[in-house]
Amino acid sequence: MTTTLTPAADPAAARAHYRAGLAVPSSGWAPGYTQANLVVLPRDWAYDMLLFAQRNPQPVPLLDVTDAGSPSTALAPGADLRTDLPRYRVWRDGELVDEPTDVADLWRPDLVAFLIGCSFSFETALLDAGVPVRNIEQGRNVSMYRTDRPCRPAGRLSGPLVVSMRPVPGALVPTAVQVTARMPQVHGAPVHVGAPGALGIADLAAPDFGDPVVPADGDVPVFWACGVTPQAALMASRPPFAITHAPGHMFVTDVPDVAYRQL
Amino acid sequence: MTTTLTPAADPAAARAHYRAGLAVPSSGWAPGYTQANLVVLPRDWAYDMLLFAQRNPQPVPLLDVTDAGSPSTALAPGADLRTDLPRYRVWRDGELVDEPTDVADLWRPDLVAFLIGCSFSFETALLDAGVPVRNIEQGRNVSMYRTDRPCRPAGRLSGPLVVSMRPVPGALVPTAVQVTARMPQVHGAPVHVGAPGALGIADLAAPDFGDPVVPADGDVPVFWACGVTPQAALMASRPPFAITHAPGHMFVTDVPDVAYRQL
Structure with a gap:
């Protein structure tokens, strides 16, 4: 020990x-x-x-x-x-x-x-590219949400896509997309930008997993596929x-x- | 009919x-x-x-x-x-x-x-990028070779990596690499450029599958992972x-x- x-x-x-x-x-x-x-x-x-x-x-x-x-x-x-x-x-x-x-x-x-x-890998890449990562700045776990978008089922496994959300300054959203698109083995490009309702997310301040993260003025919510998805399907x-x-x-x-x- | x-x-x-x-x-x-x-x-x-x-x-x-x-x-x-x-x-x-x-x-x-x-997809992309595809020019099947590089085995399946080879003008090798690297779902970037012996290939003119393809002056052999690999492992x-x-x-x-x- x-x-x-x-x-x-x-x-x-x-x-x-x-x-x-x-x-x-x-x-x-x-x-x-x-x-x-x-x-x-x-x-x-x-x-x-x-x-x-x-x-x-x-x-x-x-x-x-x-x-x-x-x-x-x-x-x-x-x-x-x-x-x-x-x-x-x-x-x-x-x-x-x-x-x-x-x-x-x-x-x-x-x-x-x-x-x-795991998204730890792309958070490093975002920081390297000058994109602030609010959950790191705030010392919190990233916000995660169940969506109304189903995964493709496989045998006995099915469940909703779970996403993580990071608030990104509007001018840096293109950089965030490009940086993460180059990392498909750690979730890749975002699945959605901007409209939580389109994913069936009612309230960004009430995540299903992790902590609420406070956006700065001019931040836009950016959603990535999340590694909690397989665990959610498995437990269901x-x-x-x-x-x-x-x-x-x-x-x-x-x-x-x-x-x-x-x- | x-x-x-x-x-x-x-x-x-x-x-x-x-x-x-x-x-x-x-x-x-x-x-x-x-x-x-x-x-x-x-x-x-x-x-x-x-x-x-x-x-x-x-x-x-x-x-x-x-x-x-x-x-x-x-x-x-x-x-x-x-x-x-x-x-x-x-x-x-x-x-x-x-x-x-x-x-x-x-x-x-x-x-x-x-x-x-299948590499048909990236051959189109190569042509679009101005890279000549000699097997298409010559109306032949691409040249394919068993290598001495083993695949990672999985259960009862094992076998050598099989590669396809396309002769590419030296100045266009970087373009060919970049174009195909962007298509990982159709074999992606080459696995090797230039030295057939390093893959255990003795004679480029005697492919294990497909047809011999004649290089032009200044062409360099470029090797991509090939879809014959799983069939070879399966049949073995x-x-x-x-x-x-x-x-x-x-x-x-x-x-x-x-x-x-x-x-």
Whole structure:
């Protein structure tokens, strides 16, 4: 057990802290390296999830899928997915039953892990391009909303598109679109700009997940497909067993963010 | 049965001709619309194929995956995948057993169809950008080669990366890279430029698939991941039953090529 609270700069060092039991949000750790959402399912449900991702690539951009039973991923060859996240969530029949700091004792030979791109990567790219990110400025989690736009169903999985919203100064909306369009593996271009009602969102100040974020004068709401989408679909369809990361407690990979920036 | 030989300009009209029994290569039909490779497998093998595609997106860019038993695809809502290709191949235990013009009598409730991007789409984009496409100029099929570079295996599926090669004038190689990099769903940027030996290719004049294509003075060989890769992996691993399109006899979709050109 470590009590270090200074975020490690190196992904392997970050994972070593988490493996030793440190259970803190991963934001700010190993800056410049891609962090990923985790969804773990029995092999029986893995086909539905893989198909759901293929059919809904904006909300579910798959970065890697493991072999059944293997705790290893190509995104970080030395890592162990059972121990190397800061905190997990364990679900049975769609209900949250535990939030442990490792899941080694729950691992089974039929489990398949899905590592899914995360908007942390494109927030860095937005800042690099001079686009302010209000949720970071305000020290809050990004605002997220269920929309009235259904995902394409896949087998037993279906559900609404969930979006994140960032207020962007009107003059920088084109930059925000271009920067994120070049990162399709971390949700890509926005799905909508400007009119929350068109997505079935009644009140921007009352997000379904995350925190309310205050826009500045002249900001326009910009909506991106969100990595909460697969978790929402999964929980609605109640697989007998699932493991995910705890919100904000992501898997830190060895892959630089720039690897997901296209030409 | 129709005897029309003038290629239809409209995708639905092209498919109607093929449905009526016309068995001709689809090159030149419905120009500007995306054509797709077809692989059909029993549900028992579909997970391996879906995972192989996720792990090898350059050679296996999935455009759509059907629900088990359904002959319908989101790429062409009015189409029937059992009848609307000009010619099919039927495989049993990895051996080619038939080349029929429809597969309605072979369809089963457990069959899953994979529609995979095809380089026809980026050849149009290359021509639009002023890059000559020698195989088109010479009226030949593109040259394709097995490489010594293995794909990432997935379950029972493994095999070498297969590449297509197009000779490109040296000054236009950067344009060819940029144009195709913007089309990741139809194989994307080249995987290699210039040195066939680095891919384990001994003799460019002796392709493993397709025809030899003669370079012009100053042309450089440019190699792209090729849609033959999944078929090669599939045939090597010998599933009990599979259907594919016959070479050159593709599925004509309703999706304009430009829909797969990114920002």
